Amino acid sequence: MLANSQGEVKRYLDGTIKNPKQHQLNGFLIARFVNKMIDKLESFSPINKNAQQWSNIKMAEISFNQVKRKLETVL
Secondary structure (H helix, E strand, O other): OOOOOHHHHHHHHHHHHHHHHHOOOOHHHHHHHHHHHHHHHHOOOHHHOOHHHHHHHHHHHHHHHHHHHHHHHHO
């Protein structure tokens, strides 16, 4: 939520997803992590977030959903 831009959010998430892959974690564990993150992001309310935070949350949700779709084709 503290990122300064949507691009920064994407870079943070790409790094988060790359790390488990580099450590050769099971794809199902990565998928489980991604699903938990999507659930958490969907639980946030825009009422108590400022515009930048809400934009970052939505960008993170979009990015995790993209990863989820990619994983579904592989797993």
